[in-house]
Amino acid sequence: MAEGFDFAAHAKRMRAEGWWQDKTLDDLLEAAIARNPDKKALVAYRMDKGFDAPAKVMTYRELGDAVAKAAGSFRAMGIGKGDIVALMLPNWWEFVVSAYALARIGAVCNPLMHIFRERELRFMLGFADTKAILIPKTFRGHDFERMLDGLKPELPKLQHIIVVDGEAARSFDGLVMNSGATAVPASAGTPQAPDELAVLMYTSGTTGEPKGVMHAFNTLVACAKALGTRLGHGNDVIHFGSTPFGHMTGYAAVMVQALYHGNTVVFPDIWEPKAGVAIMAREGITHMAAATPFLADIVRLIEEGAQKAPLATFLCAGAPIPPVIIENARKLLGLNVSSCWGMTESLGGSLTEPERASVKSVSSDGRPVDGVEVLIADENLEPLPAGQTGRLYFRGAQQFLGYYRKPGLDGRGSEGWFDSGDLAYMDEQGYIRIDGRTKDIIIRGGENVPVVEIESILYRHPRVADAAVVGYPDQRMGERGCAFVVLKDGGAFTLDELRRWMEKSGAAKQYWPEAVEVLDAMPRTASGKIQKFVLREKAAKYADA
Template sequence: MTDGFDLAAHASAMRAAGWWQDKTFDDLLEAAIARSPDKRAVVAYRKDRGFDRPARVMTYAELGDAVAQAAGSLRALGVGPGDIVGLMLPNWWEFVVAAFAVCRIGAVPNPLMHIFRERELRFMLGFAGTRAILIPKGFRGHDFPAMIDRLKPELPALEHVIVVDDDGPRSFDRLIMNSGAAPVPADRGTPADPGEMAILMYTSGTTGEPKGVMHCFNTQVACVTALGNRFGLTADDVHFAVAPFGHMTGYTAMMVQAIHCGGTLVLQDIWEPEAGVDIMVREGATHMAAATPFLSDICTVIAHGGPVPGLRTFLCGGAQIPPVVIERARDMMKLGVSSLWGMSESLAGSLTEPERAQEKSATTDGRAVEGVELLIADENLTPLPQGQTGRLWFRGAQQFLGYYKRPGLDGRGPEGWFDTGDLAYMDPEGYIRINGRSKDIVIRGGENIPVVEIESILYRHPRVTDAAVVGYPDKRMGERACAFLVLADDGPFTMDDLRAWMEASGAARQYWPEAVEVIKTMPRNASGKIQKFLLKEQAARHAAG
């Protein structure tokens, strides 16, 4: 029970409805191997090996063998059911092998973004009691072994540090792939019950306080099944994965999705747009899931004479998609871009189907996917009229199990509704539009400022490439609004410029931001969501003394 939420009853209902299939990752992998053992499963590109050719290509049979060997090696190290294993690797083939191997022996993978440093890892590894961690020897100029060695005295549970690309005693090759331990095939594995925790993923921290989100095999398989059905994905699809595996978009919507479909997973570890487009064309990529900046970059490459990839479907989440980007993708690639709303706790809550993408993706964040219910209501769960903004509540087959070591803190009631913290409204066809965050709302003089609408107006300025509006304290008005802008050029952008644009837009004067900051890049988390708590800290300097 969690705040009145009965997880056992929820699980029973999801199974009865057919949304929970009780399949493990081994079931997905073994099915793919049985269908096409010689088919390419993973094609991995690494910048340090040159993007002109793959660093590693694995068939499904080879992937299966590698997972069995890795599982045997981890078991020989003493890693077993319930142990937390940190996966702090870029999008390399070693991540894929390790993730499936960890699951095979009943341990719990904890994907970690490779951008994390001591401050984040001290909490995350310590809180989870992480037993083992896989890290690169170096990536983007950072020395990961030295960082973990500095932290290790503070992490008594951390027994094993396994280093990819190392040639010493802690090397991945020596400890995992060539340990001499007996392989563990799927029929000798001990995976978690499909309804128990099978991944620990920390929230991405737009509010500054990450929590450990627990998902099981059933919730993840429900996610990829729903997405696959709406996109019409088959074994013929080639999935281009540049969204990091340290986040749910990369981990579930790309890595797990590709294996679930029995398709080919193509990896690029560092996003370089020109190289990425070349790889997509070379490998025949048909499906991609990533944030808006990736799609914008692809369009820019094509606009400058680059080749046109044959993408058939594109899942775009993390932030609203500017209409101009959707139009460019349609005109340049004949590609319908599908908007998505999701979060670590809900996985994929809503999605615009490809056939409605041109019509709906610029103005909505999709409609509920299979096995999911969405509700717009007030804080007491009283439904609100169509078109009215309220809290977005979520429940269904992809709902998380709870927060790790924090029972009772997930805010679910007896009916299972989860308060997402997002504000949204719903149109007559059931498509939702995220209209802000309940914690990010700016209240000026007792009036709510429509933050998302103001951001959209600013985004349309020809010099603005990114925009965010946050509040800062004011003794008289309670709050005032500050606009943070990223520009396409190096020129100034003054309050006079902002006022002129807002006046031309026709927006009510009381909604105009009263401060403006020009910044080089917008602080975003791995899913592309703007970390507004950081902007709020910066905006606070505009507050009167």
């Protein structure tokens, strides 16, 4: 914990105010089984099995039995309380079973995105002294088993490589589901205490420096309760899990939230828009939590005549939602899209309630959810008036425990405020709007460029599908702006065309980008956030132009 941050006092306050319930994932699972044992818990689709029918369906009773088996097998391998186990799996049923089984025996679950390769894994697994890792044999053409075998000599603490679809001694089926080990029911579990480290999740890397974010059952359950309450969810929701479980949106806002309410969660292992929309209609999906590109795909396909699911709520996070997508979702689906702000450290920090989404999702990223406080202030924590942009700080029930093996790095003082790194302003009604990142500020000739506003202007260009603006060094002006665009129709996008559009928009000339580059796709994190550090590296060449 950071120097000056009193975790014990924080925990006492969270319990006294009712935000922390001291429930483990086992408590949620057992409650769901008791309420409705024969209800579908998960419906899993796999690309290699074909998307016309699920590859696996489990009721809550069956999920409970599988978790007990897996917990026994992990325990028999010598995995126990406090051991870190990485789950580097796509959205497969094996991920869900393993995550809950590890929670039961007190191991720390470390979900990892399946896009990571040797460079990231060498650091992440070594830094955490990871004891075991679960991987696919192959996925999307990549041989994960060969990759881990190559890394194993550099990871002396890594004792077990467990391979889904693997063979013989390493196979998930043999080692975990059919090992013959004594099953561990919930009554024999040894979970971490609800306020101890239970899940380790590396930051998604918009700055290029991943850190191990520590969460407890209490923070995860607080997130599930807060999001469900704001969205009006009960036990009849059918979730669509297109967002990877290896990212906190998929893990907390989909997997754990569905468990909290005893809901059904349907998930494909990849997002293929046509197949995904068809699955949603077939399975009767009523809720989805995902980034803007997923929503854009759905709206486009429905507009083209695809069958629509009975979507009632949609939590959209990771990037601003273009107004045209919000409007089309309402027209075509009767859906009010709820804008959301969050990060690995904060989980779901703010969310627009569905009944106000038609107005507020266009202009804001929601208001703080129950148990979360936000503060718009300067760097000295002096609050700023409504409408004025400042640093976004947060604290509360979903706040992370700290960074793994880096005490004090989070910078929280005695009052517990964490600097999110985002710039934002708040309106008179308490809704916040992300207005950039502290590291994304462009200061051109002493003038702060409103980056988000310029990006919004670019996005409205009829040829532009995606846009981002970053700064590059300039001897005379300090910085200048470079626009990166993804086009709907391919081809070129000249600086002259950009200037004509900026002039038409009425934006001040000193805010206009002075370089432009076309990309095939924006570099994004799994949650949909643009990795601007990658763009800044690309833009650096214009400093010498």
